[in-house]
Amino acid sequence: MRTVVGVALSRKTARPPTSTFRIPFQPSLPLHNWSARRFTDMSQSGRHKVVVCRDLGPDAMSLLKATPKLDLVVWPHDRGCDRTWLLDNVPGSTGLVVMLTDKVDSEILGRAGPSLKIVSTMSVGYEHIDLKAAAQSGLKVGYTPDVLTDAVADLSVMLALMASRNIGIATALAREGQWPNHPWSPFTLCGPQLSTIASSPTRKVGFVGFGRIAQATLARLVPFGITHCLYSSNPSSPTNHERDAELARAYKLQSVTKVDVDELARESDFIFVLAPGGRDTYHIINEKFLKQMKRTGILVNASRGTLVDSDALAKALREGWIWGAGLDVVEGEPSVTIDHPLVKEPRCIIIPHVGSATLETRTAMAVRVAQNLIAGILGGSMPAQVDLSGYR
Incomplete structure (x- = not known):
């Protein structure tokens, strides 16, 4: 696994920078014995670029980093992801991790290109994702119900x-x-x-x-x-x-x-x-x-x-x-x-949309995002997948 913050990783980069998680308390929740190793790589084509629009915290990021063949490109700031940055970095990606504030429309999907397999959102709602465009592109969409x-x-x-x-x-x-x-x-x-x-x-x-x-x-x-x-x-x-x-x-x-x-x-x-x-x-x-x-x-x-x-x-x-x-x-x-x-x-x-804002719940949501993404890329059943059958 290789990680880069803000730009695509060059093979010449010896020590890529890492992003930080700024919440002082870092809860350690169980990952429910969930492991990416139980999946088989569907593409067999090598490595997978994954664009992550926010640092997901230590549990979820560790899960992503422990998964072979993933190259993470992570938005480096503790604020909303800049759309220009996303448009610049999403081309050639296999997976995309977004928040409710990140609009995933036909422009983003078109810029990502045919390599994109999954969009995984850290939210229960998915109004920010163009589901019709996603369905027509054959994408999977993961979300995080139940845990909040x-x-x-x-x-x-x-x-x-x-x-x-x-x-x-x-x-x-x-x-x-x-x-x-x-x-x-x-x-x-x-x-x-x-x-x-x-x-x-x-x-x-x-x-x-x-x-x-x-x-x-x-x-x-x-x-x-x-x-x-x-x-x-x-x-x-x-x-x-x-x-x-x-x-x-x-x-x-x-x-x-x-x-x-x-x-x-x-x-x-x-x-x-x-x-x-x-x-x-x-x-x-x-x-x-x-x-x-x-x-x-x-x-x-x-x-x-x-x-x-x-x-x-x-x-x-x-x-x-x-x-x-x-x-x-x-x-x-x-x-x-x-x-x-x-x-x-x-x-x-x-109050500013903080219904799920407990350390335990947000950590569980972030882990679910990572699980959805890994399953969507490597094959297998996603823990929580949006039904797109009505959008095709």
Whole structure:
């Protein structure tokens, strides 16, 4: 294995530079006894150039470096990969490792040429990849589902608590030195309570999308005393009554029920948006939806920014249609500046898309990226491969 940072490796280069991983703590997670040596090189044509758009950390990079016949070309900076650099380095590559912020379109794929076999992305979403162009070029696309389920579920509950308890306003008072000047009163900074109490024994949570992350979030909400779970999902998918009844029994809920989005908006106390992005879910949270929510309702979005109409949500907060919102994602991110209408809303908690940002989860995602890439190049079953059959 040969590694080079920023430029293609010359055979005359005696000691290629290596990139650095700047997180001070380096977790050592098991690689699940996964080894590239169980695969056979499909091409038998020699070495494979792999372009890596970000240092993946010690576990994943060690896995790549230990794989024979891979020549790594690694973006050398701890920031987003420059497109010009990618266009300059991708020609002749067999594999490409990208992040959600790296757009892989027909220009990139065309510059890579016929040698490219696989694009492996460190993300669950793959909207940044032109899947039709990839399918037509016969490429494989790897991604990283499942490993971030728990981290995103944890964060979803955190956002619900922060939004309902006015934590944005409260922390600003403390950070800006206004605590001594802030008058106390019985209902200062109060908000709706997530947990049930004797005087408020019913709590309904709604999920827009009810996949693995949503169900993991529900599991975390059960100890708060949630009594009812409502969810909406793909209208073309049949209702799984058996699963819903089993979830209700397992979590001792009064009901787990599939409903349409209008009923979900009207009935839920806390709403979690955890559906995939795309044309079918674009602005599914719109002015109509928000007007139907309870005035004490809380909206959480930890999926994709495009699911929520930002202007409608800003209006809902400003005019008091709902109580608050917690957002890990915003449409148009990362171009979310201090002038953004949602940033100006004191009852809107916004964090910069960090749902999977735990050391353990990001390490596991990086290892999955490396596993997908190696399998895609050397042959064998990829741990997580995007189904491109509908794009050909």
